[in-house]
Amino acid sequence: MFLLALVILLRRGPWPAVRFLVKAWLWIVGSIVWLVLFFRRPTAALLLLVALLVALVLWRLRGWLWGQLWRWKGDRIAAVIPDRAWVWVRRFQWPQLAWRTGLTRPQAVGAGASMEYLGGRWRPIPNGFVVVGRLLDGQTPVDYAKVSEPLAESWQVARVAVDSPARGWVRLKALWSDPLATPLRAPLPNPRPDLRALLLGQREDGLAWTERLIGRHLLVAGATGAGKGSVQWSVIRALAPLIRWRVVEVWTLDPKRIEFASGGRLFARYAAEPVDMVELVEAAAQLVADRARRMAGHARTHVARRGDPFVLLNIDELAFLTAYLTDRKLKDRFAGALATVLTQGRALGVAVLAAVQDPRKETVPLRQLFTTRIALRLDEPSQVDLVLGDGAADRGAAAHLIPRDEATGAGIAYVITDGDATPRRVRAGYLSDRDIAWTVATFAR
Numbered sequence: 001m002f003l004l005a006l007v008i009l010l011r012r013g014p015w016p017a018v019r020f021l022v023k024a025w026l027w028i029v030g031s032i033v034w035l036v037l038f039f040r041r042p043t044a045a046l047l048l049l050v051a052l053l054v055a056l057v058l059w060r061l062r063g064w065l066w067g068q069l070w071r072w073k074g075d076r077i078a079a080v081i082p083d084r085a086w087v088w089v090r091r092f093q094w095p096q097l098a099w100r101t102g103l104t105r106p107q108a109v110g111a112g113a114s115m116e117y118l119g120g121r122w123r124p125i126p127n128g129f130v131v132v133g134r135l136l137d138g139q140t141p142v143d144y145a146k147v148s149e150p151l152a153e154s155w156q157v158a159r160v161a162v163d164s165p166a167r168g169w170v171r172l173k174a175l176w177s178d179p180l181a182t183p184l185r186a187p188l189p190n191p192r193p194d195l196r197a198l199l200l201g202q203r204e205d206g207l208a209w210t211e212r213l214i215g216r217h218l219l220v221a222g223a224t225g226a227g228k229g230s231v232q233w234s235v236i237r238a239l240a241p242l243i244r245w246r247v248v249e250v251w252t253l254d255p256k257r258i259e260f261a262s263g264g265r266l267f268a269r270y271a272a273e274p275v276d277m278v279e280l281v282e283a284a285a286q287l288v289a290d291r292a293r294r295m296a297g298h299a300r301t302h303v304a305r306r307g308d309p310f311v312l313l314n315i316d317e318l319a320f321l322t323a324y325l326t327d328r329k330l331k332d333r334f335a336g337a338l339a340t341v342l343t344q345g346r347a348l349g350v351a352v353l354a355a356v357q358d359p360r361k362e363t364v365p366l367r368q369l370f371t372t373r374i375a376l377r378l379d380e381p382s383q384v385d386l387v388l389g390d391g392a393a394d395r396g397a398a399a400h401l402i403p404r405d406e407a408t409g410a411g412i413a414y415v416i417t418d419g420d421a422t423p424r425r426v427r428a429g430y431l432s433d434r435d436i437a438w439t440v441a442t443f444a445r
Ligand SMILES: Nc1ncnc2c1ncn2[C@@H]1O[C@H](COP(=O)(O)OP(=O)(O)OP(=O)(O)O)[C@@H](O)[C@H]1O
Pocket: 183, 184, 222, 223, 224, 225, 226, 227, 228, 229, 230, 357, 406, 407, 410, 411, 412, 427, 428, 429, 430, 431
């Protein structure tokens, strides 16, 4: 027995070895007690043995038994069990569900064919419950993120979000209802906006969704009707007081002439014709070059102020200029100027906010220079990976599963910022035409 424990210690670590020793001793002591009982009271000993075997079989079949009971009287059970107790029900079903979703691993050497599954702490939270546990050998949080949809279906919850609180650990957060399922009105702009945390909407955990603009470039990708306009307008509205004080300027390229025409006076510069749009980006590149020359040796980062404002280059439908433009010369001029702004603008107070429907490489050539990437509803998981980075869809950024329905899906997005691989799920505030008109009337210069 000790030899076997030593083998387990060497191959699987101390805890499986301790578990094995405890189990082995329980078996030995239990067998001796039972034998003594058998020789004194044979009938009682045999009854005890049968009862133990039945209990063991029931315990092993607990997931299956629960499933049968659920199928038979599920509605009645649901009606009498309060939310809090549901957590314990899910915990009870967990071994079976873990096995069915491929999250189990064969247990320690010598323990037969039994399976190991994520243990950990289960606790209720407002609007759901959370499971935090140590990953089994050979697992990563991605294994759990990949099956978050089946888990949500089986647990009958709106969503299961997966992340990792620390190396070697996984956290599954199940939400009874989705806090982002109903549209959110764009918040009123903060009277003193902070370019390091602009309020754009709400996060899945109920907190405010803020994004940093200083030192960042933002890429917003989404299929038609996914809500790109609402993300862009949320940024512009959040900046509005700074636009009024002339500390920030928004320069807009609007090839479709629909989305931003109504923002007229809010934009320091606006262009809709191909030549004008290219000239506007060249002007931004020139500004970057001038600032670089002026600041060389004096300061490393630009500080926005009146007379030397922070500039946001707001480009709607980037693909129009990078891929669909037929004039090759114009296209090259645009690509060169945009590359200058993207590579040097961050420290020099010029940021890019670009929206795109089709995130292929040809349409977003310098994708890696966008430090904050926002994926609204997209058509395929491969597009999610193109926008948010390889493996993002597997890590839980299911932008391809966001509903097409405007009320329940438009404006919902997954966001990834450089340096943080965990996608955040958010919903942008929605600005109606009246909200836009009010913002222009109140803050335009
Ligand atoms: N944040 C939001 N919350 C709720 N509904 C929204 C939100 N954003 C957009 N919508 C709804 O979705 C519709 C389409 O939104 P929007 O025009 O912003 O999408 P888009 O991605 O810019 O589309 P396109 O590529 O066709 O311009 C809007 O008319 C509105 O009804």
